[in-house]
Amino acid sequence: xxxxxxxxxxxxxxxxxxxxxxxxxxxxxxxxxxxxxxxxxxxxxxxxxxxxxxxxxxxxxxxxxxxxxxxxxxxxxxxxxxxxxxxxxxxxxxxxxxxxxxxxxxxxxxxxxxxxxxxxxxxxxxxxxxxxxxxxx
Amino acid sequence: xxxxxxxxxxxxxxxxxxxxxxxxxxxxxxxxxxxxxxxxxxxxxxxxxxxxxxxxxxxxxxxxxxxxxxxxxxxxxxxxxxxxxxxxxxxxxxxxxx
Numbered sequence: 736x737x738x739x740x741x742x743x744x745x746x747x748x749x750x751x752x753x754x755x756x757x758x759x760x761x762x763x764x765x766x767x768x769x770x771x772x773x774x775x776x777x778x779x780x781x782x783x784x785x786x787x788x789x790x791x792x793x794x795x796x797x798x799x800x801x802x803x804x805x806x807x808x809x810x811x812x813x814x815x816x817x818x819x820x821x822x823x824x825x826x827x828x829x830x831x832x833x834x835x836x837x838x839x840x841x842x843x844x845x846x847x848x849x850x851x852x853x854x855x856x857x858x859x860x861x862x863x864x865x866x867x868x869x870x871x872x
Numbered sequence: 873x874x875x876x877x878x879x880x881x882x883x884x885x886x887x888x889x890x891x892x893x894x895x896x897x898x899x900x901x902x903x904x905x906x907x908x909x910x911x912x913x914x915x916x917x918x919x920x921x922x923x924x925x926x927x928x929x930x931x932x933x934x935x936x937x938x939x940x941x942x943x944x945x946x947x948x949x950x951x952x953x954x955x956x957x958x959x960x961x962x963x964x965x966x967x968x969x970x
Contacts, residue, residue: 738952747961753964757968815882
């Protein structure tokens with residue numbers, strides 16, 4: 736990862752900007768929205784990606800420590816996926832996030848909440864995303 | 873309904889809050905199918921968008937709006953193998969990819 740950042744440093748003009756966006760190492764939260772009420776149901780579990788996000792943070796810190804880049808601004812935002820059913824969500828995960836796991840207890844809780852006689856309901860998956868702006872030195 | 877990603881557009885708002893893309897020469901690393909590229913491309917001067925997954929790049933090329941085709945160059949490539957002149961870009965965007 737540090738090699739990638741060194742390559743980026745070469746390709747950027749002096750004082751150029753590096754904008755990094757990646758999920759934090761917090762698991763994605765799974766919830767069901769019933770009209771305006773949001774009921775937590777569990778988590779989307781995964782291990783490898785979260786370790787890689789920690790490595791990414793460490794690599795970024797290393798290029799800052801070595802004065803290749805300077806941190807200008809860091810924050811987080813919430814990235815939310817919306818799904819109508821567990822089948823839709825599972826199909827999406829199978830395609831886009833193969834290592835993600837929703838345990839049976841969580842899946843059953845989501846299914847039970849979706850069976851409630853409420854007209855407006857959906858599944859929400861929320862990921863905390865880190866966004867950071869760096870200046871090439 | 874398929875899964876909808878970020879219909880609230882929080883990612884786009886954060887992106888533009890952190891960076892002014894106007895007139896910038898941008899290198900996007902990990903562009904995938906262009907999901908994030910479309911959110912800033914209208915403002916940038918020129919974009920090289922790369923991803924190692926050739927099938928995602930094919931989708932990005934197919935879905936690229938006509939008015940953006942002249943300014944976005946999609947490449948199925950890894951960063952390490954990118955052969956471009958030094959100091960070519962104003963902005964590098966690591967798109968969920970480091």
